Amino acid sequence: MAESLAALENRDFARILGETADLMEIAGEDSFRIRSYRNGASVIEGYPERVESILGDASRKITEIPGIGKGLAAVLLEIRATGTFDQREKLLEKYPPTALEFLKIQGLGPKTIALLFEHFRVTTMDGLERLCRDQKLRELPRMGAKLEEKILRSIEQYKQRSGRFLLSYGYRVAAELTDFLGNVDGVTSVTPAGSLRRGKETIGDLDLLVTGPGASAALTRAVEFPAVTEVLGQGPNKTSVRVGREGLQVDIRALADESRGSAMQYFTGSKEHNVAVRVRAVRMGFKLSEYGLFRNEDDVRVAGETEEGVYQALGLAWIPPEMRENCGEIELASENRLPQLVRMEDIRGDLHMHTTATDGRATLEEMAEAARARGYEYIAITDHSKAIAMAFGLDEKRVEEFAARVREINASGHLGIHIFSGIECDIMKDGTMDLAWDALAQLDFVIGSVHNNMTMEAPAMTGRLLRALECPHLRLLGHPTGRLLLHRDPFPFDFDRVVTAAVQRGVALEINSSPERLDLSAPLIRAAKAKGARFYVDTDAHHPQHLANLHYGVLTARRGWLEPGDVLNTLPLAEQLRQLQVT
Numbered sequence: 001m002a003e004s005l006a007a008l009e010n011r012d013f014a015r016i017l018g019e020t021a022d023l024m025e026i027a028g029e030d031s032f033r034i035r036s037y038r039n040g041a042s043v044i045e046g047y048p049e050r051v052e053s054i055l056g057d058a059s060r061k062i063t064e065i066p067g068i069g070k071g072l073a074a075v076l077l078e079i080r081a082t083g084t085f086d087q088r089e090k091l092l093e094k095y096p097p098t099a100l101e102f103l104k105i106q107g108l109g110p111k112t113i114a115l116l117f118e119h120f121r122v123t124t125m126d127g128l129e130r131l132c133r134d135q136k137l138r139e140l141p142r143m144g145a146k147l148e149e150k151i152l153r154s155i156e157q158y159k160q161r162s163g164r165f166l167l168s169y170g171y172r173v174a175a176e177l178t179d180f181l182g183n184v185d186g187v188t189s190v191t192p193a194g195s196l197r198r199g200k201e202t203i204g205d206l207d208l209l210v211t212g213p214g215a216s217a218a219l220t221r222a223v224e225f226p227a228v229t230e231v232l233g234q235g236p237n238k239t240s241v242r243v244g245r246e247g248l249q250v251d252i253r254a255l256a257d258e259s260r261g262s263a264m265q266y267f268t269g270s271k272e273h274n275v276a277v278r279v280r281a282v283r284m285g286f287k288l289s290e291y292g293l294f295r296n297e298d299d300v301r302v303a304g305e306t307e308e309g310v311y312q313a314l315g316l317a318w319i320p321p322e323m324r325e326n327c328g329e330i331e332l333a334s335e336n337r338l339p340q341l342v343r344m345e346d347i348r349g350d351l352h353m354h355t356t357a358t359d360g361r362a363t364l365e366e367m368a369e370a371a372r373a374r375g376y377e378y379i380a381i382t383d384h385s386k387a388i389a390m391a392f393g394l395d396e397k398r399v400e401e402f403a404a405r406v407r408e409i410n411a412s413g414h415l416g417i418h419i420f421s422g423i424e425c426d427i428m429k430d431g432t433m434d435l436a437w438d439a440l441a442q443l444d445f446v447i448g449s450v451h452n453n454m455t456m457e458a459p460a461m462t463g464r465l466l467r468a469l470e471c472p473h474l475r476l477l478g479h480p481t482g483r484l485l486l487h488r489d490p491f492p493f494d495f496d497r498v499v500t501a502a503v504q505r506g507v508a509l510e511i512n513s514s515p516e517r518l519d520l521s522a523p524l525i526r527a528a529k530a531k532g533a534r535f536y537v538d539t540d541a542h543h544p545q546h547l548a549n550l551h552y553g554v555l556t557a558r559r560g561w562l563e564p565g566d567v568l569n570t571l572p573l574a575e576q577l578r579q580l581q582v583t
């Protein structure tokens with residue numbers, strides 16, 4: 001299992017092809033080949049089977065995947081053998097490695113980058129930043145002050161996100177390492193701490209805490225974990241390593257039993273939360289560290305074995321890790337008024353998922369069965385609308401057929417789970433819905449989502465969303481800010497105004513559990529809740545396995561301090577039917 005971190009995933013093949021296409025574009029190469037690489041990348045990314053295993057199986061042909069021709073097949077074999085391929089290496093020699101980083105800067109396309117290389121010989125991000133600050137970019141045709149500002153803003157954002165990893169990736173590494181270290185003799189527990197335990201959407205590094213008589217032996221063994229690429233430090237209490245292709249740092253610490261609770265508390269953070277807790281301890285005449293809570297007057301340890309004990313001795317209720325950001329949780333804990341956060345067990349159904357009718361990879365029946373097996377009472381099938389032509393989105397006629405089919409399924413009851421007929425309807429550039437209201441009226445659950453034209457100015461985007469909210473059939477605003485973690489920032493709009501309108505019109509806001517989105521974010525959830533908003537936490541699953549992503553959405557909801565009453569898919573079926581006015 002651990003080897004899988006070192007092996008090539010479909011995502012890796014896709015990335016290598018996509019990057020090469022980018023480099024070819026900078027080099028101004030043949031657009032037909034560029035397109036075939038891009039196409040290959042997207043096919044592979046979405047392919048349900050592992051490309052690596054097909055390539056390794058002599059009885060199979062990789063060209064059986066639609067969109068993969070002979071040329072790409074040879075490239076894929078080369079990538080599998082060497083991790084790269086000849087043409088890519090040649091391009092990387094020609095252009096500095098930063099070429100690929102430059103592409104992540106908004107406002108910089110391949111043509112502009114080629115021009116920058118040619119004209120300024122700029123090779124680093126700092127160099128690019130200097131060019132913009134010194135107002136040099138505007139010397140080039142069609143470039144001006146506005147572009148310089150845009151690039152500077154984008155570099156700022158780039159710096160903030162570089163070196164961070166998706167929470168889901170952290171979970172995967174944590175699970176494999178926990179398995180590996182848990183097998184060492186005398187290890188009683190391996191527990192994640194830090195931002196992962198707090199459920200933060202991205203993590204800077206992974207913090208693992210090991211307990212038991214075998215804990216220090218585990219630190220020695222850790223460096224043998226197959227995915228380790230570099231050992232950063234190794235001591236009796238702490239080992240730091242890098243794992244996987246992207247070099248995620250993992251800090252592993254051995255804890256003594258008597259200070260297990262205070263160490264958990266300390267290494268879970270956040271730093272801001274810990275500072276505030278420590279200030280409280282000092283005021284009460286204590287000293288708090290990872291070794292325990294000590295009375296100042298005689299240095300006697302009064303707590304440390306459990307987290308609960310530490311908080312209790314400070315006059316605080318135990319605070320869920322997701323709330324530990326120093327945003328008012330300590331005050332609430334001191335008054336015993338912490339919210340009862342929503343839990344996975346509270347969720348009764350998932351109301352955003354796709355099927356083979358559009359770009360999902362499983363049928364309605366397969367999705368329903370997977371949801372039933374998770375113990376859900378209901379799901380909504382919400383395929384795309386026709387504006388997503390690439391995904392073969394539903395038009396009005398197919399919507400009607402689909403609604404009729406779902407009525408039949410529910411009447412027969414043979415799937416053992418209630419299906420709501422739904423759609424993820426595109427919100428067009430002008431804020432109109434992609435489908436006629438008459439068609440939407442046939443459905444139980446209409447999600448409205450923005451998928452295109454995301455670079456509008458804030459006032460235009462606000463107007464667009466407000467207009468969409470006027471559709472009387474809309475139930476949910478899907479992934480409301482459009483962010484893609486580590487890739488695309490939220491599109492700007494007047495959040496307060498849109499939330500106010502959504503509340504007035506009874507439209508809920510989505511907490512999309514896809515690990516790349518987690519949209520809304522925790523701070524926006526709290527802001528929306530304060531305005532009276534209600535939420536659905538759903539997965540946007542395109543495969544039965546994605547239903548398990550709900551976990552990340554629930555963590556995000558908890559970081560947004562939501563209680564079961566705020567989350568509409570905690571309602572039992574009978575109440576959900578009433579909520580959605582399904583008769």
Ligand code: DGT
Nearest residue numbers: 194195202203204205207266267268269270271274
């Ligand atoms: P990250 O890794 O950027 O996603 O965020 P965290 O919160 O996991 O931060 P990290 O890994 O630097 O430290 C883990 C926890 O250790 C942190 O949340 C709080 C605790 N801590 C408190 N004070 C310090 C300190 O001075 N240095 C370090 N390294 N950790 C501290």
Ligand code: CA
Nearest residue numbers: 194195205206
């Ligand atoms: Ca960390």
Ligand code: CA
Nearest residue numbers: 205206207251
């Ligand atoms: Ca750390």
Ligand code: ZN
Nearest residue numbers: 352354424540
């Ligand atoms: Zn969707």
